[in-house]
Amino acid sequence: xxGVTQTPRYLIKTxxxxxxxxxxxxxxxxxxxxxxxxxxxxLQFLFEYFSETQRNKGNFPGRFSGRQFSNSRSEMNVSTLExxxxxxxxxxSSLANAGDTQxxxxxxxxxxx
Amino acid sequence: xxxxxxxxxxxxxxxxxxxxxxxxxTATGYPSxxxxxxxxxxxxxxLLKATKADDKGSNKGFEATxxxxxxxxxxxxxxxxxxxxxxxxxALSIIQGAQKLVFxxxxxxxxxx
Numbered sequence: 001x002x003g004v005t006q007t008p009r010y011l012i013k014t015x016x017x018x019x020x021x022x023x024x025x026x027x028x029x030x031x032x033x034x035x036x037x038x039x040x041x042x043l044q045f046l047f048e049y050f051s052e053t054q055r056n057k058g059n060f061p062g063r064f065s066g067r068q069f070s071n072s073r074s075e076m077n078v079s080t081l082e083x084x085x086x087x088x089x090x091x092x093s094s095l096a097n098a099g100d101t102q103x104x105x106x107x108x109x110x111x112x113x
Numbered sequence: 114x115x116x117x118x119x120x121x122x123x124x125x126x127x128x129x130x131x132x133x134x135x136x137x138x139t140a141t142g143y144p145s146x147x148x149x150x151x152x153x154x155x156x157x158x159x160l161l162k163a164t165k166a167d168d169k170g171s172n173k174g175f176e177a178t179x180x181x182x183x184x185x186x187x188x189x190x191x192x193x194x195x196x197x198x199x200x201x202x203x204a205l206s207i208i209q210g211a212q213k214l215v216f217x218x219x220x221x222x223x224x225x226x
Contacts, residue, residue, distance in 0.1 A: 004156075031212045043202065043216040056213050090156055094212055101147070102206075102214060104157040 004105035025093030032074040119217035136203035144205040146186040
């Protein structure tokens with residue numbers, strides 16, 4: 001079974017631009033979560049989608065948004081990029097229930113100049 | 114709130130040494146507990162998990178026991194190898210509501226031959 005895939009793997013943007021990251025979950029997984037990883041803040045939860053609905057959201061500004069499609073693929077968008085948005089963005093998928101194991105993709109490395 | 118505290122790193126050991134990485138948690142409700150490992154340039158890989166008190170998770174020679182009385186989930190391995198060099202994250206997931214992992218700050222482990 002194929003793992004979680006994320007595209008692109010690397011991105012370079014400038015301040016003020018917007019960016020869209022994509023995540024394809026493991027086949028049969030309906031929950032997709034997004035995390036931001038930075039050296040200073042560690043791993044922080046962004047949001048989770050299940051059946052095309054946002055089920056939980058972390059403490060990030062409204063510039064961070066996401067969506068999920070009917071095939072469970074998910075995208076996250078960051079508008080008006082800031083230097084501090086430079087990070088590794090990780091996507092994880094799981095079956096459905098809280099406590100189910102989350103399986104992570106390789107991440108998208110975003111650099112904001 | 115829910116939080117995870119890990120032993121501060123970095124940790125440097127010689128090959129075949131005994132490894133312990135401490136992890137304690139604070140949680141409302143009854144969490145599932147996880148250890149994830151991150152190799153350089155990669156996403157997170159699940160190492161092991163435990164879903165209830167006194168459960169022992171194990172994988173690739175690593176073990177951790179869910180101790181409710183001490184709110185701990187310490188990671189141990191009897192004989193480490195150079196290939197175990199990575200960053201290790203302890204995490205919890207609350208078994209209610211949406212999927213959301215709360216991570217510790219990570220412990221960087223280096224094994225010298």
